[in-house]
Amino acid sequence: MTESHLPKTQVVIIGSGIGGCIAALALAPYYSVTLIDKDAEPQNKVGESLAPAAIRILKQLSLQHLLSDPRHIVSQGTLSYWGSDEPTLIDNLKNPDGFGWHLDRAYFEKQLREACHKANIHCIWPAQLVNSAKTPQGWKITYQHDSKAYQLMSDIVIDASGRHCVFARQQGVARHQFDKLMSIGFTANLNITKNVAVISHTDDSWWYSAPLHQNDLNAGVYQQKRIFSWYAEPHIIKAAQIHTPQALLQRAQHVTGLGALISQLDHSSAALHPMLAANSSKLESCSGNAWFAIGDSAISFDPLSSQGMFNAMASAMQLSELLINNGLNHTDNRVIYQQQVDKIWQSYLAHRALYYKMVS
Numbered sequence: 001m002t003e004s005h006l007p008k009t010q011v012v013i014i015g016s017g018i019g020g021c022i023a024a025l026a027l028a029p030y031y032s033v034t035l036i037d038k039d040a041e042p043q044n045k046v047g048e049s050l051a052p053a054a055i056r057i058l059k060q061l062s063l064q065h066l067l068s069d070p071r072h073i074v075s076q077g078t079l080s081y082w083g084s085d086e087p088t089l090i091d092n093l094k095n096p097d098g099f100g101w102h103l104d105r106a107y108f109e110k111q112l113r114e115a116c117h118k119a120n121i122h123c124i125w126p127a128q129l130v131n132s133a134k135t136p137q138g139w140k141i142t143y144q145h146d147s148k149a150y151q152l153m154s155d156i157v158i159d160a161s162g163r164h165c166v167f168a169r170q171q172g173v174a175r176h177q178f179d180k181l182m183s184i185g186f187t188a189n190l191n192i193t194k195n196v197a198v199i200s201h202t203d204d205s206w207w208y209s210a211p212l213h214q215n216d217l218n219a220g221v222y223q224q225k226r227i228f229s230w231y232a233e234p235h236i237i238k239a240a241q242i243h244t245p246q247a248l249l250q251r252a253q254h255v256t257g258l259g260a261l262i263s264q265l266d267h268s269s270a271a272l273h274p275m276l277a278a279n280s281s282k283l284e285s286c287s288g289n290a291w292f293a294i295g296d297s298a299i300s301f302d303p304l305s306s307q308g309m310f311n312a313m314a315s316a317m318q319l320s321e322l323l324i325n326n327g328l329n330h331t332d333n334r335v336i337y338q339q340q341v342d343k344i345w346q347s348y349l350a351h352r353a354l355y356y357k358m359v360s
């Protein structure tokens with residue numbers, strides 16, 4: 001089919017995670033937006049601690065009520081054993097935005113997808129990006145839906161596909177990794193309720209634990225589900241030969257700040273989660289000829305920062321503001337957006353260096 005006969009949209013967004021949905025919702029009052037995702041339903045992704053400042057962005061989009069759902073736990077703060085066996089409580093009491101949240105992540109993404117439907121955004125899922133080509137009429141996007149290939153034309157493309165940055169990779173853009181950090185974790189039920197996260201540093205690694213929403217409560221017996229994650233270089237995790245949740249649990253119980261939680265744990269409920277990349281990485285270029293990358297697709301942070309979801313939201317809003325104020329095709333958009341991302345990245349690197357220096 002020739003380009004002029006294909007369905008047309010002004011903005012196509014690849015990926016309906018937090019970044020993709022926020023960009024779609026911000027742009028929809030101004031432009032025709034098509035939002036695609038390879039998954040029919042949001043998957044259970046890792047990462048649940050949402051920074052307090054996220055409420056500002058949700059308020060801008062009149063979506064603050066999403067966080068009032070009881071599935072999301074209000075976070076009372078973080079107990080940090082970072083370079084000390086004595087805990088520091090980071091309690092958000094002095095934070096002007098208030099407390100943060102431990103999200104039911106899949107449910108939050110479902111809420112955002114529903115908001116996109118309500119805003120009459122053209123949503124297609126499951127729809128996997130297959131191919132992209134720049135033509136004089138705009139981007140020709142090929143995606144797979146129900147085992148068939150479809151095409152559409154779009155003035156601009158937003159890559160919100162996460163660390164895979166599928167669209168940017170198709171354009172041949174390199175991604176730079178700044179470290180090799182990996183994570184492995186387990187979830188388990190506890191007989192106590194503690195709505196605080198715990199961070200603890202060990203000689204060559206660090207641990208994180210946080211409460212999760214519980215879907216499968218046993219009638220009459222309250223147990224709180226928690227995640228325990230171990231972060232280290234891949235050779236350290238591989239050498240530990242963790243094949244069962246018990247193997248990881250045994251390591252966790254000796255970690256400062258985790259012992260008391262582990263002692264309240266229902267061992268039979270422990271479930272191991274696979275190893276995952278948790279490195280800091282960045283696309284060489286986060287924008288190009290009528291395309292932009294947001295969220296993890298542009299830059300991904302060390303989970304120590306708990307800023308990944310907020311950055312997905314914030315970069316979606318920054319880009320949307322530019323596209324709304326300047327128009328889709330303004331040549332400055334690309335340069336200004338790249339400068340904005342670079343500034344965030346530099347300040348993130350400085351902050352990260354400061355944190356790791358405290359324990360080196």
Ligand SMILES: Cc1cc2nc3c(=O)[nH]c(=O)nc-3n(C[C@H](O)[C@H](O)[C@H](O)COP(=O)(O)OP(=O)(O)OC[C@H]3O[C@@H](n4cnc5c(N)ncnc54)[C@H](O)[C@@H]3O)c2cc1C
Binds near residue numbers: 037038045047306
């Ligand atoms: C171990 C770990 C712990 C973390 N903990 C936290 C935390 O506590 N707090 C925090 O804020 N952040 C945390 N993060 C980071 C956070 O999860 C990410 O920053 C966040 O998911 C980024 O959102 P996003 O929308 O940019 O990308 P994603 O959430 O990755 O969404 C990308 C979407 O694109 C879709 N997609 C991918 N490929 C295609 C394709 N070919 N076609 C169509 N669709 C496609 C995917 O299905 C997905 O829905 C953690 C990360 C890791 C690895």
